[in-house]
Each structure stands twice: as structure tokens, then as C-alpha cells.
Amino acid sequence: MFSYISKRSLNPTFIGKLFKTPPHRRLTKNVGIPCTANPIHANSKYTFETIERSFSTLDIESAPSTAKLTMSEEEIRGLMSVFPDIVQDLVETTRRYEAHDLAEWYKKALEYNLPLTNKKNGLITVLAYKSYVKGEELTPEKLKLARILAWCVELSHCVLFLTDDMTDKSTTRRGRTCWYKLDGVGVNVVNDALLFENGIFELLRKHFRHLDCYTDLFEVYFECMFMNISGQATDGIISRRPVSTFDMDVCFSIIRNKSSSNFFYLPAALGLLLAGVKDQKIFDECKAITFELGEYAQILNDYLDSFGNPDFTGKIGTDIQANKCSWLAVKCLELATPEQRAIMEECYGQEDPQKIARVRALYEEMGMPRVFAEFEEEKYKTIKRKIDQTSVPELYDVFMEILNHVSKRGVK
Secondary structure, three states, X not given: OOOOOOOOOOOHHHHHHHXXXXXXXXXXXXXXXXXXXXXXXXXXXXXXXXXXXXXXXXHOOOOOOOOOOOOOHHHHHHHHOOHHHHHHHHHHHXXXXXXXXXXXXXXXXHHHHHHHOOHHHHHHHHHHHHOOOOHHHOOHHHHHHHHHHHHHHHHHHHHHHHHHHHHOOOOEXXXXXXXXXXXXXXXXXXXXXXXXXXXXXXXXXXXXXXXXXHHHHHHHHHHHHHHHHHHHHXXXXXXXXXXXXXXXXXXXXXXXXXXXXXXXXXXHHHHHHHXXXXXXXXXXXXXXXXXXXXXXHHHHHHHHHHHEOHHHHOOOXXXXXXXXXXXXXXXXHHHOOHHXXXXXXXXXXXXXXXXXXXXXXXXXXXXXXXXXXHHHHHHHHHHHHHHHOOXXXXXXXXXXXXXXXXXXXXXX
């Protein structure tokens, strides 16, 4: 964990992990670096200029966190301690319906894919719950329920990753081969995703049916998932249109629905419901701040799709060839000259490696790293100010943990 200070020196070691350029050369002006880590980038070179600003994800330094509630290794171990129970519960469900041949496959799919999710999203549920349930009230039984709910969050994200990887033709997810690419899976990934999704309902039914919040848990889950699916569908529809039609309104509509609802608001809201929170104003404030955090995370994700180091991000970027209406592409169009716009219209959304490399080179020529850094700095300040002024002080630590992890590329 780390906290921010107003003026920080650059941290070459972290930059070297996050971006493609070696740490000792990352900030060297006009140095062309051939990149071979990603086959798509093998024939291209990148020129990085010195970027100086007060702070950014490009120059983060670690520092001790002062947050009382943190996504610590201890919290992750606590979450993982419940993982075998989750797998057992879901596999037992197939046996209850006498789907004996499915049990082994389901177990294999769960044990391969669930560990690939980022546990930080599920931990938001646990931290939100702990914000209101403390001391003697926080019994081991209640804490286990919060962790089971956290795994429901991770399952929901796994559903999205399974289908998204196939749609985007990705090859790796967090450093491992995508599930649909394995022998015997292929298009069956769609059915596996449905198994995972319905597994969430089984866990809710088994462990939470006796609680007053049972119906509310379902309602917030369905609301957020419908928003997410709407964003995914819109993303697919827009990606079939020419890049010349992309604009920032559509881009942010996709971001709000696709990422903001599911990755941060859903886990926080589930934790609040389990804790017995009833005040709608608390949920409204939570939604406002977590949606801002979701926008921040998705825009950072868009940026790292083109400028991130696959060894650090865990996947090879495909936004350019997939013709995604990403923040990076739209901002490039907004700033482009007619000649530069013509390059985007000719090369964006094409599978040709040379055209992909030309788009990446255009991003560099237009100084998109600097444009992103300026945006990112202002976005961070805006969110931090809103967190400092929150009317729900109980959630301050939770909001700051999310912000810190997003800034260090630790959540999505």
C-alpha cells in the first residue's frame, strides 16, 4: 500500500515493470527501443520523452499506508482460506442434479480460472462490511459470510473475463493461457461462463437465504450485471463501426456501464447490505465515488492496453486491432490533424501488424503518454478531493484503498 505526496521523484524500477522500456532508458529522450515481448510490437520502435509532473501512475513511489482497513496479504489469505469451500459447494451442486460427468470439468474450470481474478475486487466487499461491523460483532462466522460474498464478486468477474477474452481474441489472462484457448474448451467457454454465473445464485441461496438482505443482494447484483452487459454489448456494437464515428460521450457511456458498476460499486454495495446498512444516501454516495473510480480504472486500462508491459499487466493488448472505442483512441481523434486522423481511419481496427504498429507510432508522435499523464493527474486529484469530502466517513478507508490500488495498477 502507499500514500501520495505532492512532489515525488521518478521510480525507474516500477516504471520498468509497468512499461515496455527498460528502467534505465524509460526517461531517455529520443531513444528508440525495439520491443520483442509482444509479437505485435516486434517491428515497431518507441520514442519516449522525459515526462515531468507532480505525480502519475508513471512515477509512483511506494510509501506506508495510513489506512486502517487495507487489502493486505493477511486479508488475501483470509479470502483464499474460503476458496476450497467455494469449489466444493459448486461441485456438489452438479452432483445434486446428478450431473456426475460435469463435476470434474466444473472443478477444473473453477480451479484454473478463479485464481486468475484479482482478489482486490472481492476484498472491497470484506472491507466495506468491516467498516460497519467491528469488535465483538465481527465473529468468524460473519466474516466467512463476507468472504463468500467476496467470492461471488470474483465469480462475476470471471464470467466477464471468460467471454471477453474469446470476443477480443486474447491469448493470455494474467500471464496464463486464456481458458477458451485450451484443448477441449473453445466455444464451450460460453457454457462454462453460464455455469460460473449460476454458481453465484447457488452460493447466495445456500449461505444467505436466511438473512434479511437476501433479496437486496440479488437486486443489486442483477442491476450491476445488467449495466455491465449493456456496456459490453454497446462496446461490441460500436467496435463494428468506423473509428471516425467514435466520440467521448459514447466512450464514457461504455465505461460507466461496463466497468464502473461491476468492479467497484457492486462489491462495496454487497458489503454494505450484508452489514445491514439501510440508508439510501450511503448507497448513493458510494455509487458516485465508486463510479468515478471505475472511470479512472478503465481509462488507465485503455492506456496500458497500448503502452503497458505484458509481463506486468498479464495480457497482450488488442484494442487497436479490435477497433475498440477506447479513451486513448478517442482522445487521439480529438487532438489529431486531418493527416493524423487519416492514419487512424486507415489503420485502426485492422489486423495487419504494420498498421497496428503505425497506430502505436502515431500515439507516440502525438505525445499521448503526456496527454494521459495530465489527465490522470487531474482525475486523481478530483477523486481524492471527493473522498476527502465524503459524507460517509465510515467508507473513507475503503475508497482510499481502491484509489491507491487503481493508481498502482493493482485492481483491474
